[in-house]
Amino acid sequence: MVLKLYGWPKSTCTQRVACALIEKKVPFEFIMVDLFKGESKTPEYIAKQPFGQVPCLDDDGFILYESRAIARYIAEKHANQGTPNLIPIKTIQSRALFEQAASVETADFDQFASKGVFEMVFKPMMGGKSDQAVFDDLMNTLSAKLDVYDKILSKQKYLAGDDITLADLFHLPYGVMLSQAGSNVMETKPNVARWFNDLKNRPSWKAVKDGVSSTA
Structure with a gap:
């Protein structure tokens, strides 16, 4: 089936x-x-x-x-x-580094990126009015978080090491929508920009970015 x-x-x-x-x-x-x-x-x-x-x-x-x-x-x-190795299992250390990166995505990225996109993109779709001050505050916090990302990514290709994992891919939907919301925060830090451009250019993301459809 x-x-x-x-x-x-x-x-x-x-x-x-x-x-x-x-x-x-x-x-x-x-x-x-x-x-x-x-x-x-x-x-x-x-x-x-x-x-x-x-x-x-x-x-x-x-x-x-x-x-x-x-x-x-x-x-x-x-x-x-x-x-x-989207979920590394080779060693207990590699699995732990993946879990660490996955936690970073939820705690230090998604809660700010998703709220920012909601404020500027989804809220108006639902008949509400965007609050620029709320968005700016979220982006300032996210920018500080991404400064840490930039340091991490200066030493390795991806968040959990030199191999891509789900922790990296999880950033794509809201990371891409930040520009639509009015922020270039993903482009202003060199290592973050390199990493995120790599993710955006993967065939998997190109296949779904304009809308998901059946592959069967």
């Missing part, structure tokens, strides 16, 4: 999962959940994703939600195909 990915084509979290699937060369059927028609709140979808959010995975009856959890599942289930 072909794996099914339920989501919205340009949802950041849906793109995060699709990117991992493509990196691991896992074919999937994409099933659109139309957020503007309330399809994520229907009883049928809530039965799969109780929070009424996207994405959601159906792997031959095994249901899983939360984009990072899905990506980890895919990387571990299909460890022997596609891009290797």
